[in-house]
Amino acid sequence: MQFDSTEELARHLVQLRLISDEQLAECQSQQPVSSDPDSLLKALEKTHALTSYQIQRIRSGDDSPLVLGNYRLLYQNASGSFARVYRASDISSGAMLGLKVLRQRYVDDPKSVEHFHREAQMCMKLKHKNIVPIYGVATEGDHHYFTMKFVEGGNLRDFIRIRGKVAPHELLRCGADMAEGLEYALTQGMTHRDFKPSNVLMSSRGVAKLVDFGLAGDEASSSDESVQAVEYATLEKNTGAPRNDPRSDLFFLGAILFELATGNSPWTGGGGREARKQFSRYTGVRPIRQVDPNVPSDVGDIIDRLLRVNPNERYQSATAAIVDLKAALALHGDDKTADHKQPRISTVMCVESRVKQQDMLRDYLSKHGFRVLMLSSWDRAMTRLKSNPPDCLLLMGETLGGGGAAVYDEALRWSQAKDVSCVIVLPKQNSEAKESLRLNRSSRVLVNPVTLRELRRAIVDTLQAQLNRE
16 A cells, blocks of 8 residues: 555554544654655654654565554564464553464365364363463454453474573473463363474473464364364374373373474474375484483383383373472572573563664564563663563663763663563763672673673673562
């Protein structure tokens, strides 16, 4: 859709409820806006009234909705063959949540629509710390969607891609979390039926949470074999396991733990559909200590037992697996040989107003395993720090002008009050302030010029100090 003036574009955005009248007025008071509609979009992005994702969609003329019900779609987080998942905000309260939308190619297929709504309705009854809660399901026009809790962090697929293999205590803690989610779901009569790394979220606090029970089995589920993960159908067909066998989820829990332990998938032969239909894919998994002799024997025994092809030789329940996972965690939980990387996908809130530096910091820290929240002013950072603190506050002093000294003290006070690690980068002309700042074990002060590597090292050090203090 093309706009002839900024006024026409502004009316359109307000009518869609993408921005409010107040946000428009604030933007126009803070940023110069010419008659070119694109200048209004740039100004709205700079004042954080619109996201880069929303602006890209508007510029491209994409007519798919950016508002569904009472929710603004901020970013696309994930995309599968059946649905897309967005980070969204509640227009009334500003609260962040996840929003899953059925792909348009399926809206004319009653079976697919029923399946989508069934997932939401079944999962709304699941209330557990290791399962992402579903809030509600709705339809607007021909768009079907449901809302769920937004988890700050990322899925295990991305976690493994960034981190590679993890220390035994991290693996065991994550395994216990996942098993407890499966255990609880079974008490509600449900199995997952599509258990894989991309369907496990790792929160910024290091808690594993199960998501996407779209193929979940329950006592009332259909026997339609077309609504099954290929892996499950192949495994169960060739081992004589009953339909919705809870032990099948445990097999694929073992596969996830294998990947966390070694950094590599247990499967060979690629990930295509035909490869996943081959039973030899599952019988050919080597004992994990043959793949990586550094895996502790007790951890290896748990993973190998979960991956037994014969379901009668596996753990017979998630409860039994939890007992062994937690017993091993008690032995490895204080592992002093763990590497010095950040212990989880940590959120760094960076205060930096310069666009070029924002992009550089975001790209570098994201590539090194951090989730980056970029804010352009200390006032905005204070609001977020009070309501939803990150793991680490990164304050770039060049952005503060003459009022830096007071802000440095305030940043340290708030970070210490909220148990948030803190890294402050002083401009060279303010280097004398370093001597007067009151630091603790989880705060650092650097003086420009600093390299990105030095900056990352300081962030990791403060996070590690914070973890050790806990």
